[in-house]
Amino acid sequence: xxxxxxxxxxxxxxxxxxxxxxxxxxxxxxxxxxxxxxxxxxxxxxxxxxxxxxxxxxxxxxxxxxxxxxxxxxxxxxxxxxxxxxxxxxxxxxxxxxxxxxxxxxxxxxxxxxxxxxxxxxxxxxxxxxxxxxxxxxxxxxxxxxxxxxxxxxxxxxxx
Numbered sequence: 001x002x003x004x005x006x007x008x009x010x011x012x013x014x015x016x017x018x019x020x021x022x023x024x025x026x027x028x029x030x031x032x033x034x035x036x037x038x039x040x041x042x043x044x045x046x047x048x049x050x051x052x053x054x055x056x057x058x059x060x061x062x063x064x065x066x067x068x069x070x071x072x073x074x075x076x077x078x079x080x081x082x083x084x085x086x087x088x089x090x091x092x093x094x095x096x097x098x099x100x101x102x103x104x105x106x107x108x109x110x111x112x113x114x115x116x117x118x119x120x121x122x123x124x125x126x127x128x129x130x131x132x133x134x135x136x137x138x139x140x141x142x143x144x145x146x147x148x149x150x151x152x153x154x155x156x157x158x159x160x
Contacts, residue, residue, distance in 0.1 A: 015048060015050055015051065016050075016054060018043065019040065019051045019054045019055070020054070022036060022039045022040055022043065023036065023054070023055065023058045025039065026039070032059065033055070033059060033061070033066070033069060034069070034073075036055055036059075037055070037069070037070060037073075037076060040055070041075075041076060041077070044080075045077075045080045045081060046076075046077045046078060046079055046080045046081070047070055047076055047077065047078060049078070052066045052067060052070065053066075074126075074128075079117070080117075081117065081124040082117040082118060082121050082122050082123045082124040083121060083122055083123070084122060084123045084124070084142060084143055084158075084159045085123075085124045085126060085141075085142070085143060086106070086123055086124070086125050086126070086140060086141075086142050086155065086159060087126045087127070087128040087131070087140060087141040087142075088102065088103050088106060088125070088126075088127060088128065088138070088139075088140050088150075089128055089129070089130060089131050089133070089137065089138060089139040089140065090103070090127045090128065090129055091129050091130040091134070093130075093134035093137050094133075094134070094137035094138040094139050095138075096137070097137040097138055098137070098138050099137060099138035099139075102138045102140075102150060102151070102152060102155075103127075105152040106125065106152060106155060106156075107125065109152060109156055110123055110125060110159075112125050113125070114126065114127050122159065123159045128141065131146055132146075133146055133148045136148025136149050137149070138150050140155055142155070142158050142159065
């Protein structure tokens, strides 16, 4: 599985070289698309747009198929995340114990909406639909660490 730059692709050769190396690591695997996308995101912090046609060409898929898969899964991102990723539970159990108010306060405090990053690159805010802390809601996750009984003060302090 090797990929050349598709015609018209505006990718620097450094990016193309790194993508080719990630593709080579998955050569011969059955169903390699998701592992490749995860590897690209792990390397770059997001899925760079010029990488997707390279992946499509290597796997014999269309760009639309790659985009469809990448946009279907919420953990894949088109742009780099902030230094902190704050996920707030939007499930019913957390909503019932103040999750809606927590979300509105954090959106207002950070000055961003869902899926956005603060202008200083400090925090990306994402919705998540259950963190498994239903008895300790409202729940949040900051940089992979779950926080039960989250409050605006605790979260604001944590991302400062």
